[in-house]
Amino acid sequence: MSDFAVRVENVTKTFRVYTDRNQSLKSAIIARGRNKFEEFVAVDDVSLEIPRGITFGLLGHNGSGKSTLLKCIARILTPNSGKITVDGRLAAMLEVGSGFHPNLTGRENVYLNGAILGMSKKEIDRKFDAIIDFSGVERFIDQPVKNYSSGMYVRLGFAVAIHVEPDILLVDEVLAVGDMQFQEKCTEKFSELKADGRTVVVVSHAHDLMRTFCDEVAWLQNGRVIETGDAMGIVDAYANKEHRARKVESGGVRFGSGESYVTKLEWIVDGVDTRTCHTGDEVTIRAHYQSEIEIERPIFGTSLDSREGVFVWGHHSRDAGYVVSSIKPGTGSIDVRIPSLPLRPGTFDVSFSIQDRTGTHVYDALQRAIRIDVLTGTPIESGGIMTFGSSFENIQPPRPIAAG
Amino acid sequence: MVNPPFSAEVRGAITLTWTLALREVRAQYNRTALGRLWSLVNPLVTIATYSLVFGLILAGQAPPGINSKLHFFSLWIAVGLVTWTFLSSSIAAGMSALLGNAGLLTKVHFPRVVLVVSAVIAKAATFLTELSVIMVIVAAIVGPKIFLMIPVLVVFIILLAVFCTGVALTLSIVVIWFRDIEHLWGLFSQVWMYASGVVFPVTLVASASTRLFQDGISINGQPIPLLAVFRANPAEQFIEAFRALIYDFALPNWDIWLMTTLWACGSLTIGTLVFRAKQARIVEEL
Missing domain, CATH: 2.70.50.60 (abc- transporter (atp binding component) like domain)
Structure with missing residues (x-):
């Protein structure tokens, strides 16, 4: 048993950005394969080690390569070069419920999605009640999922994904699903996973969330790792940098x-x-x-x-x-x-x-x-965008004022 | 903790293939009044049409069944048609399996080949139902002797499914880079169907060849080898095999055994090689 759940060694991933995309035979024949494209380096020689049993965040702007790196770890994308070693069972929650078939019932979809995420039928049988309980859609479980509200859809998808009980869980900006109650359930489940010594890898640009949620983060920019380490320090540095960047860019x-x-x-x-x-x-x-x-x-x-x-x-x-x-x-x-x-x-x-x-x-x-x-300054007023410097007064019939 | 052993991964892939195939089968006729009956109504109507047009109006004749002594044009057409339908529809389904599941491919990791294989299996399920119905009808007419053919039939069903999987694997990759193929396939499969002797017997091709020769049309003084070309077609070979088994109650000739096996192996080899070579780039090209 190694100390690392995921080890990323010198991984580079490039994409072809087509200037003149041709996907038809005609243009292929005419252009004679002169398909113009530029190589875009999304992840540039990145090395990382994600220790076992911690919550690890990949932090960065849009286009910093954090999601590409996550997809490489999830084996959805194959790096051009470099090596990724994953030690343990891995499940990715990149878009929950993405494997659902609208015409099938919730029950059938749980089995289908479970199989896609790598669970055996026996395993799903065993966890079925827990999944339904977690999702809170038991009343509709034998209805086709196309009749579900988007919230129910996501909740069921999330419930299946989280019950894979992987050693390593990859999460991409999906923490903001469902209502408050469901979010609390999720947070609870995440801390449970953590307590069990499982590793969670999160991608987000919401730095306030990363700060409280993660133990360690890696800060990515233009496909490279700027810094790795303790979440608090790096998130603050990132937030500061982001602030300065706004000013320099002179914006919009x-x-x-x-x-x-x-x-x-x-x-x-x-x-x-x-x-x-x-x-x-x-x-x-x-x-x-x-x-x-x-x-x-x-x-x-x-x-x-x-x-x-x-x-x-x-x-x-x-x-x-x-x-x-x-x-x-x-x-x-x-x-x-x-x-x-x-x-x-x-x-x-x-x-x-x-x-x-x-x-x-x-x-x-x-x-x-x-x-x-x-x-917050003065005056303090309760809601909205504006303050009017307003006051409450003149209660009728007159009553003594207890505080003010 | 070590990585799950190879066999567990393969087992997972097999489970997933079945589950996905089942999803296709279940979802196909979901919420229709006739449900699964539709999978029989479709071929029945086509068989009836073809029997009328080619059998009655154009007076097409099927050779009598060698051992079965069957002489029933509709059944002869039916065997060819369901075989052909499986071949063309499973290739079409397998071919678009990757494009059609783009949402899944970009979000979850699983062996990509599973999608193509399960699409072919789902079509095979329909094929099996249709074959069973035909066999029951044949048994009712001629007797239960036909069921003796089942072991050989299974071999040919597997060979055909392997052939289709191979073609589908190749095309599923090609179609990602050249989307035109999907539409081209529609045209091609129409031509292919007529080139496969679904609606007329091979003897007609031989006589057409002779007739052309008599009319003075030839290549270097030799008759145009229409028959040879016709029989080089894998679909024709498979249809002949199924006709031999179900219509004639006879084992297919050795050359059909050989050719179909070669076609199946060749197709699967090419399909696997193409798929292996390109599967890493599937997601980014979708």
């Missing part, structure tokens, strides 16, 4: 004719450009611009969107009655002052634009340029 999308453009956007609290602030803070949005031409009576506009995409607020200089006669070629900046930030804790994106005097021509619109996190 930009459009406009470009004679004049925003070079930098600042979110200033207490004189410091920051990405975190509190409800009620006095904030200055400072836009640095560079102009190639002179623009008469330009309109500067700014807006905030919530991370979920709600357009929270927008304002521009003409409505504000702040009309500048012109800006000259060169650089400069302009401030938008918010006396007391009326946003509840959350994440928001800031956009900024420069337009001509009529508002019909866009020189530059820098959308979602920076992302800011609003933390």
